[in-house]
Amino acid sequence: MLLKEIKDIYHKELGTIYPKEEIDSFFYSCIEHYLNLQRFILAIQPGIALTKEEEQPLFEALSELKLEKPLQYILGTAHFMDLELYVDENVLIPRPETEELVQWILDDIRSQKSDVGSQKLQVGNPELKAEAPCSEDESFHPLPFSVLDIGTGSGCISIALAKHLLNAKVFALDVSDGALDVAQKNAVSNGVDITFLHEDILNTELELDFDIIVSNPPYVRELEKGGIQKNVKDFEPGTALFVPDDDPLVFYRVIIDFAEKHLSEKGKLYFEINQYLGKETQALFNHRNF
Ligand code: GLN
Numbered sequence: 001m002l003l004k005e006i007k008d009i010y011h012k013e014l015g016t017i018y019p020k021e022e023i024d025s026f027f028y029s030c031i032e033h034y035l036n037l038q039r040f041i042l043a044i045q046p047g048i049a050l051t052k053e054e055e056q057p058l059f060e061a062l063s064e065l066k067l068e069k070p071l072q073y074i075l076g077t078a079h080f081m082d083l084e085l086y087v088d089e090n091v092l093i094p095r096p097e098t099e100e101l102v103q104w105i106l107d108d109i110r111s112q113k114s115d116v117g118s119q120k121l122q123v124g125n126p127e128l129k130a131e132a133p134c135s136e137d138e139s140f141h142p143l144p145f146s147v148l149d150i151g152t153g154s155g156c157i158s159i160a161l162a163k164h165l166l167n168a169k170v171f172a173l174d175v176s177d178g179a180l181d182v183a184q185k186n187a188v189s190n191g192v193d194i195t196f197l198h199e200d201i202l203n204t205e206l207e208l209d210f211d212i213i214v215s216n217p218p219y220v221r222e223l224e225k226g227g228i229q230k231n232v233k234d235f236e237p238g239t240a241l242f243v244p245d246d247d248p249l250v251f252y253r254v255i256i257d258f259a260e261k262h263l264s265e266k267g268k269l270y271f272e273i274n275q276y277l278g279k280e281t282q283a284l285f286n287h288r289n290f
Helices: 003-014 020-035 052-066 071-075 096-110 156-164 177-189 222-227 230-235 250-262 275-283
Strands: 078-080 083-085 145-150 168-174 194-198 210-215 263-271
Touching (some): 003 052, 096 263, 145 250, 156 194, 156 210
Parallel strands (some): 145 168
Antiparallel strands (some): 078 083
């Protein structure tokens, strides 16, 4: 069959579910992924034809797209900052907001707003591989400093931090075995060393201290489910997303309790939060000993 004809079938079969541009993007991602064909192939070779074997994965992907399965799960890959990550239905697909969270931590450290690290602190982006300015107080936070990612899922946060903070000793925990398998695989494929811990943060006896604690915990209330797209609701792990309406900040409260005990003196805690619960989340920090 001609590649052009398959593209038309994608549009015909998916047209009632997705906008045109998204269907184009699905189609081009699939031909890139399965056939290693460039996105512009149809512009230069409009008559390109595929064999039956070449067509097969494109039609399989099409049937899954019709069920609204996220493309990242179909292809088994997602991008996060400069990382390529394996993803399956054991883990949340990393989001752009979470990239902002990681960027915020890296920016803080680079600009030394964070007191973490001292003179040997190195930022690992090859283009920016410069030593950060000396800290005033060198006795403070002897290196390497330590980072904990709570609820690591695909490992996106911890792997990005481990890759960019050369002197950090990075730990990541998750309650899900399936998620830990995915995160471990991603740490290996991205060449970083992370200590993964199988722990339930709601019930942990972990006795380590950290200079940075970061988390993107579940924070979507059941009452917000109506506004959540089918591809998210039906395919992404509910335990990674949803919290009970009567205690939506349960993870934040527990993580703040944990941080109160296990954050080093000038350590920092970073969260992604529910945009509708900003004030309530902030209030959890009242009367705390940070
Ligand atoms: N830390 C992972 C992410 O940000 C998983 C988060 C989660 O499962 N709630 O994608």
